[in-house]
Amino acid sequence: MAARIILHIGVQKSGTTFLQQVLQANAEALADAGVRYPVSPDWARGKRTVANHEWASYGLLGTEFPWVSRDRASEETSSWQTLLDDVKSTPGTVLLSAEALAVIRKSAIHRLLDALGADEVEVVVTARTLGSALPSLWQQHIRNGRTMTFERYLSGLATQREKGRDHIETDPSAHLWRAFDLGGLTRRWSDAGITRIRVVTTPGTPPRLLWQRFAEAIDLLAFAEPPTMPTDRAHTGLTAPETLVLSSMNAAMKQTSWSGQNADWIRQAVTARFQARRQRGGKVAIPPEWQARLAEWSEEDLAALQHTPAQIVGDIEDLRYDPSSDPASPPTPEEMAQAGAEAALALAAVALQETMIQRNIRRLRQRLTT
Numbered sequence: 119m120a121a122r123i124i125l126h127i128g129v130q131k132s133g134t135t136f137l138q139q140v141l142q143a144n145a146e147a148l149a150d151a152g153v154r155y156p157v158s159p160d161w162a163r164g165k166r167t168v169a170n171h172e173w174a175s176y177g178l179l180g181t182e183f184p185w186v187s188r189d190r191a192s193e194e195t196s197s198w199q200t201l202l203d204d205v206k207s208t209p210g211t212v213l214l215s216a217e218a219l220a221v222i223r224k225s226a227i228h229r230l231l232d233a234l235g236a237d238e239v240e241v242v243v244t245a246r247t248l249g250s251a252l253p254s255l256w257q258q259h260i261r262n263g264r265t266m267t268f269e270r271y272l273s274g275l276a277t278q279r280e281k282g283r284d285h286i287e288t289d290p291s292a293h294l295w296r297a298f299d300l301g302g303l304t305r306r307w308s309d310a311g312i313t314r315i316r317v318v319t320t321p322g323t324p325p326r327l328l329w330q331r332f333a334e335a336i337d338l339l340a341f342a343e344p345p346t347m348p349t350d351r352a353h354t355g356l357t358a359p360e361t362l363v364l365s366s367m368n369a370a371m372k373q374t375s376w377s378g379q380n381a382d383w384i385r386q387a388v389t390a391r392f393q394a395r396r397q398r399g400g401k402v403a404i405p406p407e408w409q410a411r412l413a414e415w416s417e418e419d420l421a422a423l424q425h426t427p428a429q430i431v432g433d434i435e436d437l438r439y440d441p442s443s444d445p446a447s448p449p450t451p452e453e454m455a456q457a458g459a460e461a462a463l464a465l466a467a468v469a470l471q472e473t474m475i476q477r478n479i480r481r482l483r484q485r486l487t488t
Contacts, residue, residue, distance in 0.1 A: 120205050120212040123236040128217025129297040131254040132244040132320045133328045138215050142169045143346040153211045156204045172216040174201040182226040184290045220297035227310040241312050242335045246320035249439035253402035257361050265369045272408050301422025319432030335431045359399040359449035359457040360392045391464035399453040400445050409441035
């Protein structure tokens with residue numbers, strides 16, 4: 119039975135995937151140092167690109183996650199049991215990483231802790247400024263097929279936040295603020311009985327510094343320079359013109375009879391083409407009319423965080439939103455045109471590839487029948 123469990127609970131868009139890549143790549147070396155990071159043999163199933171424990175948590179907490187159906191939760195029951203068996207058969211320290219755990223409510227935290235049954239549970243939170251996180255979250259919505267403007271997205275978040283603490287803590291739909299209000303997040307886990315919570319601030323660059331801070335937070339300073347460090351970036355986002363072009367494509371595809379699977383395939387092809395470019399345009403930025411509001415949210419959240427028992431690892435200024443860091447102008451017509459041209463080339467490449475495959479199949483059939 120694990121005597122100590124470290125729960126890395128995200129939050130989203132804070133370098134979680136990069137950290138999971140480092141943990142997976144060094145799982146054996148970590149185990150030799152007394153920290154087990156469980157890597158399931160089937161970790162690569164579905165669309166996962168790195169081993170983590172989020173899907174397994176669906177098997178225990180199910181519809182506590184608003185995006186998880188009962189059927190989906192049922193599919194992961196065995197994954198949770200496999201992970202739990204691993205935890206209970208491992209002496210020493212086990213490290214689990216699942217960014218979705220940042221959104222769960224207090225009753226679900228108790229269910230998780232009761233199921234794990236460890237005497238000592240610690241929580242590590244990785245976090246970044248709202249000025250970086252919210253553009254990344256909106257961009258992810260667009261990559262998933264939505265068409266909502268950034269302004270409308272922020273307006274929805276403002277409405278939720280204005281409903282107050284009780285709403286955020288209890289309403290399933292307020293899950294984003296349960297994660298990104300860092301004061302509320304750390305207080306929720308502290309109230310559930312966790313006495314050691316560390317908040318690791320995410321620097322802009324280099325990613326190696328994020329790992330070094332994380333290693334400090336989990337008391338593994340000997341791994342500040344791990345044997346294996348991934349060289350590929352875990353997630354490469356889209357720029358402002360690319361995101362706007364993809365949003366327009368999403369709206370257009372909704373008017374077609376294409377299947378959701380085909381639409382996803384097209385988005386993936388276009389995104390890959392975007393990410394291969396050298397000159398890609400400016401980043402997605404907080405709209406000027408929202409910058410003062412976001413700065414206010416940032417100050418409120420930092421003040422609340424500093425009144426919790428959480429220990430900050432890194433520079434707390436990394437979490438403060440500075441409006442001057444955002445570009446003042448929207449994408450230029452030239453940037454939009456270039457992004458649109460790249461999207462068209464991506465679709466042309468898909469069509470040409472399909473035509474080539476069909477041509478080869480036809481030739482093969484001809485050979486087989488002659």
